[in-house]
Amino acid sequence: MKNSEEWNRYKRPPSEQEYSEDVSQLRHGLNVKPTREELNHLSKACCRLWELDLNRLLPGKDYRIECGQGKKVYQKGDMASENLFSWLKDDILHRPTYSRFCALLDNYNPRQGYKELVTQQDKNEEAAFIEEIARSAPIKYLHQYLVLKGITSQDQKDFKKMLASLWFDLYGRGGCSGSSSAFEHVFVGEIKGRCRGENEVTGFHNWIQFYLEESKGNVDYQGYIFPRTCGDLPDSEMQLLTIQFEWHGLLKSVSSTLVGVSPEFEIALYTLCFFAGEENNHVHVGPYALNIKCYRMGVNKIGSAFPVAEQ
Template sequence: MEGFFNTLKSSGLVDAVKDMALDALHLNDDKKEENVDSKPRRHESSSSWGPTPQEAESGDSQPEWRRPRPARNDDDESSQSEWQRPRPSRNEDEESSGWRRPRPEREEERPSGGNWAQVVGDQEDGNQGGGRRQGNDGWQPAGRKQRPHRHPNDEQAEEYRHDASAQHYADEASANVEPTEEELADLSAACNRLWELDLNRLTPGQDYEIDCGDGKKLYNKEDMSGDSLFKFLDEGVFKRPTYARFYHLLDNYHADESKREELSATEEQEQVAFLEEISRTAPIKYLLRYLAEKRIVSGNMEEFKQTLRTLWFRFYNRGGTQNASSAFEHVFVGEIKRQGEVSGFHNWIQFYVEESKGTVDYQGYILPRRRGGDLPDSQSQLLTVQFDWNGVRKEQSSVMVGVSPEFELALYTLCFYVGEENNNVDLGPYRVNVKCYHMGEDRIGSVFPIALD
């Protein structure tokens, strides 16, 4: 018997058991320390042990069973046990339950898991006018085909280089733009009238075609769309004056929210020409008449164009940088915060342009909050989608597809001047909350639609 114990001792097994017991005691001490510091607990894996950082630096190795286990990544659903993973809500109206993930109403504050360093590396700032247009050699989503990119023709682009006062514009819209008493008393009725006056809105299946793919919950990180959102856009779309001029505004900005914006003479000219073009359309004419009836602006269109230019294009501070943003850039173009998060970016034309270049990766639509809600299809013109932009995630963004630039700008301006933070309105067949955040008294911080399903 004595020989048996001597054999065990010489094999090192006794010391091994002793060391394991000491390791367990130290592990308990570490857990107590985490509780004192209010740090989140890490759930340890049962495999993939490795050397400690000290061992890695020193080059010392230890037996496999003595190496500490790495902390489990709590953000990785595939590494969580079944009881840890978010469970689908049985009753979407009871989103306050502890194990349910609430769907945030303010889209601008969702975190992203994108690689901001890669975005900075892909920036190309050498284009004329100081814009932030990325080249096609930048970030590309894996497995996606780059689609043909429709854009204004060369003749239009050449004309837009002239002075704004020397350019050609469309004829004035001939439509009844006088607001009714009901519309003046009811913001929803006024917004619905704007929808009816959007004579330039595109027709699904005729002017464009989309493929919504499959739906998902916010916590689902899987790509639920095997292809792009936009399958087709008619080449005649960017022959329409307001669409063409809007297109030329999109490359005038840095995606990086921390970079100061500079306005070149060409970009200033593009702003003036865009406002001149949309001032001839029915939605903007109705907007002017409505705000004049409310005694918010005068009835002079020239003064109103300057008001719109100040409201939408004046630079202001955002993200700690002076003159780093504007309402137009944030809402229609989109920005990427320093911590790697897409904010803004609520326009379908910008989505189409970036997707056709390969810098937007559509991940699928967000399922309605309530079971039984209508699912979007190829005819839908209001979508809540998830996508990556230059590798940075936008958890959810509501987009009105096919609407004209003048309609969106008129709708958001109306809600800014007349509405509240939450504006539940009817837009044709859609019930929408136009969410509007003020920055100070006279600036738009953000404004975007939320589908009320």
Template sequence: MSVHPTEEELESLSLACQKLWDLDENRLEPGVDYAINVQGGKNPFGNQDAAADKLFLGVKDDVWQRQTYVIFYNLLDNYERQTGIRETLTPQERQETIAFVNAIMETKPMQYCHNLLVKKGRAPADEGEFKDLLMKLWFYFYRRETDFDSSGFEHVFVGEVKNGKVTGLHNWIQFYIEERKGNIDYRGFIRPRRRGQGVENPDGNERILTVQMEWGDELKPISTIFIGTSPEFEMALYTLCFLAGGEENLIDIEQYDVMIKCYRMGRDRDQIGTAFPEVVGVDQ
């Protein structure tokens, strides 16, 4: 499948995002590479715990031998959980970040993302310059509560705690790892407002799920995560929507109507403050 966008995809962000999905050769298959136990549904404001067990029943061991998954995993412990604490990168952590950007640029989703952004005049054609742009968008530190205490990658993929509340943490790999460690308590999935929207009767094959969780002692009433997608797909999806879309981007992926929300941070408002999916028809 070509990593070069068609004219139709250049005109439609939704078609482009579906193409990213189709190009995600590293995506896991439910019931083959992983299994989930969705359990009970709830509204986001209820206090009851609708899930006695973990969300993830397991992920196959050989998944963690895939290059982008391994390097992504290495990044997750490089950050302070609490905002207001200045972040620093050791030389090793910086090399891990560079290795991740290099690795995802070898994949079809990121190559397609780059080609489309170049065609639309939103990114430099030179691959080295585009990697520098990815570093700035995702990994350069900026201020949430104090100088250099956050970054786009940390917020979206790792998660943070600010004023006693969980923010970000929209990635299934981080969710799975923290759940295995006993740090995340899955409290059930969020029911759609109306029939025919979102996940009504989950069967374990969901590709996107809106959940409630506790991370440590802090509650996140509602958070939507893709399930089984590769790190490169999510990086490409959010980068594409941030640079070629707006704050709210309504797209169709597989059978899901999804709103990708992107907000800006940084001194010049040119870095990713957050980027995350919402399933249309589910209260956020």
């Protein structure tokens, strides 16, 4: 089945769709309850999320990247003759949470300042995505964490409604109301018009969107960004990348992304930092020391969220 045919099924009302079994039913003994230490230390909670990402890909086994050459942020010129992604295993984008995530990516006008048109089919895709990831270990852990912190309700329906609102409710950006959302900015990317008539790419921190847009010829990978201090240079095994690229011919001078992580992991990680952290969240995620930047839009919306490698 072609991807587009599969994704079209998600346009049906959520109650008419089929979902994966709950991970706690499939894996007996899976513990998604936060410890006292994790509740007191955000970094410990982020490490636990990494461990619970049962859907994370393995470099070399599930995908292959070619990092090319490095450059400073201000340097011009393409330092990568090849695509960043040289190969992705055929079945990856058919996995339930990955497939439903991909179905959402074409629901947006990337130009800031244009009001988004949200159809009922778009809403169906959003609700079905939330329903699917709610069955995964990272989101179950997130729910328990926020309940124990007194941030959200124990009721599953209320929790899923909160998640959907946080990520998909529209807000104003670029001088137009209803023109952006947390999901669009963080995962899809936006094109921002500047006062001199120049444009630039903002957001766009997701590796799946990068892979899909690169495979269509819309993204031109231009090399990785050198670390600020001497350290390990990225290779094909690295799952935290700081890179430069063009999207539709427009530059994203520096962008950081976690490669191979699942959609449910990223939703859980950024939601956790939004509610339990601050603007700068210095944490460890697996083997990586990160600052999870989490910017607010108003009081209760995510303006942007992304990882920055700590030196």
